[in-house]
Amino acid sequence: MRFSYAMLPDYPLSESLASIKKADELGFYAVYAADETWHKDLWLLFAAAAGQTSRIRLGPSISGVVLREPTLIAQAAATLDELSNGRAEVAVSSGNFGLLAQYHIDWAKTKPLSRVKEAVHVIRTLLDDGVVTFDGEFFKYSGLFTFARPVQERLPVKMGAMRGPKSFEASAEFSDGCHHALSYTREAYEYMMKHCTIGAERAGKNVHDLDLGSWVVFSVAEDSAVAKDAARSMVGLYASSMPHEQLERNGVSPDEVAPIIEAIGAGDMAKGIELTSPDLAERLSIAGTPEEVTEKIKTNIEPTGINHMILAITDASLVKALMGREIAGVPNVDTQLQLVHDKVMPAFA
Template sequence: MKFSYAMLPDHPVQESLESIRLADELGFHACYAADETWHKDMWQLFAAAAARTSRIRFGPSLSSVVLREPTLIAQALATLDELTGGRAEGVLSCGNFGLLAQYRTDWRRIRPLSRTKEALHVVRTLLDDGAITYDGEFFSYDGLFTFARPVQNRLPVMLGAMRGPKSFEAAGKLSDGCHHALSYTREAYDYAVGHIRAGAERAGRDWRTLDIGAWVVVAVDTDGARAREAARSMVGIYASSMPEEQLRRNGVDPGELAPAVDAIAKGDLARGIELTSPAVAERLSVAGTPEECLEKIRREIEPSGVNHMICALTDRTLVKAFTGRELDGLADVNTQLRLLHDRIMSAWE
């Protein structure tokens, strides 16, 4: 099992750089960040982190092929790969539907999976060949080339998926893996991995060689109740992007969460947190003491074939930034990285 740190790049830049340096020192596989307008620019942040690190990999998880043209994603990945000496990788999707709505883009009208599959072909071609001529449904090029070249023989590019089944199958068939966001139950991962495997096998590929990542909200603290309260402060914000069928696979009735999601959509974050029950927060996070988090990973996530834990750490700075709540005493990001390393990751050594 690999472990990676998924950041929302909203901390002060120097603090983020120090956390990335620590994750590198501790042996985390990668540092990923959301490539979204809501946050600080992850490409510049990772470029600054390149010279301060030696092993950790970098990339977007994920980058939207609606908001960022896929040839520009390929160009940025190749440049980051050179800066890091061959440590870049990427995850593609149509992106955060809530963010798209703020751009007045209705995800139902953009054929998200077809667009993402075509964008994957574009990114893969430009990374591998340095040039592309292509006449597609969404993207077309005539001899477009770039001098931005990756260092790796094959820079990994995965797909991000939540709903399925076709998105999971496409990841298994076409890409280097799948980062499945915001699922926490054995049922959800059996469903996702089963379809990833089916897609891979139809293409004659060994599904076990793919990067099958669980992108999950994590809060870890020696005080389990404090960690669970931190997760509860963020769950409604994340859950607002989860399709109804995904909520059900995670044991959550969409109707139960709807009032919290509606309050958050109206900007009343305090009311949204109040309406998010501890039971729902428990189902939609990996939160608690290190031992409690380890037990949930072992019980609900690992048995399905997930080989990569992508930990979106929630600390007091993020809770304050997103909700205005003060959670004094909650472990900061660096403390949580050390707890993950010392008391969770060590279980797989």
Template structure:
């Protein structure tokens, strides 16, 4: 089976530049172009709608969208509309959401049975996508005779996004078309994901080979490996506060040792976050370096545990300058990094 390569964007770029990036990635023949659906960035749904008419093959969708800040019926309505616009080139990753952003919205998600909420959300989204109407009586969501004119152009693939642990990975095996954990780079992490995903699949009698394990990863690739790692250093620290302690430990990182990074993040102290992000942390929490470096890490830590799809959050010169004001000599632009992944990394894994 061919190893899939997709890219994911933090939509900070000027809109015309983002649309141009999507068109170029489409021309390269990558599998998908995914967007972060968070208030911090430009609205991904509007961008994807604009891109739908300017692309031909590439899959587009949110990675991730979320079930605390968005109602599942609205997610289904938007997905169906985007599917019609793109003639079926739509998928989505559904998750609880960015836990840091939920705090900023004062959303109390702890002790609200989030996995139960996720199970209900998937039922609601599938019902509205497949039937155009939903009547549902759950503990978290309730609808009576709700319907929509938005109809998808064929099946919309629904992944579940997860980071926390066994229960979420197992649930994905029960209800989703695939599982896309974020920020997992170690063999220990992916072994745990695979084992628990498989448990969920077997519990409900599904076929593992019909589902997909994908990885949402921070990626920086360049001929100059040092430039790529330096670029990753500018962003890796900002993801640490969103990583559960269990996940950090699976990467050989004691949560106590990154408390100062977390504190700096919550103060909005960008410079200190980057300064405290050591190259050891970069090595553990990113896919960065030369194409060969990335191939070797994927072969060692990812593909032995069933990962068949890399969703690369590319750290390009624009993102580096946006966060730091710096330029890194030898760091390729977004499209060139996507090309290296498509032409050099993917063939080595297929």
């Protein structure tokens, strides 16, 4: 089982760089960040981090191909790969539909899966060949070339998936893996693995050779209540991006989260947190003591064949920045990284 840190680049950049260095020193597999306008630019941050780290891999999870043109994703990834001496990778999807709405883009009208499949082909071609000629439904090029060349023989290109079976099948068939965001139950991951296996077999691959990532809201502390309260503060924000089918696979009725999403959508973060019950937060996060988070991963996720935990670590600074709520006693990111290294990772060695 690999362990990675999924950051939101909303901290002071000096703090983000320090956390990336800490994750590198502790042997985390990768640091990922959201490629979204809401946050600081991950490509610039990771370019700076590349020169201050030696082992950890760097890249977006997720980069949305509606707002970020796929040839520009390939160009940036290849440049980061050279800067990091072969440690870049990318995971792509259609993007955050809440963000797209602010651009007056209706995600449902973008043919999201078809667009992402086409984008993966474009990115893969430009990374491998340095030139692309393509006449697709969404992207068209005539001899477009780049001098940005990766160091790795094959820079990994993965897909994000959350919704229905076709997205999971496509990720395994057409890319190097699947990053599945915001699922916590065995049922949800068995569903993912069933359909990733179908896609992998269609392409003549062994599904277990792929990167099969579980991207989760996460908080760990020696004080269980403190960690769970931190996660509860963020659950509503993340649940707002979960399709109804995915909520149901996680044992949550869409009606249960509708008032929370409505409050957050109206800008009333405090009410959104108030409406998020501890029980709901428990179902839509991995939080608690090192022993509790280890048990949840051991019980619900590892047995399904998932080989990569991607931890969206939540601390007091992030809750304050995004939700405007003050919480006390929550370990900072670096302390949580250390706790994961010392008390969680050994159980999966």
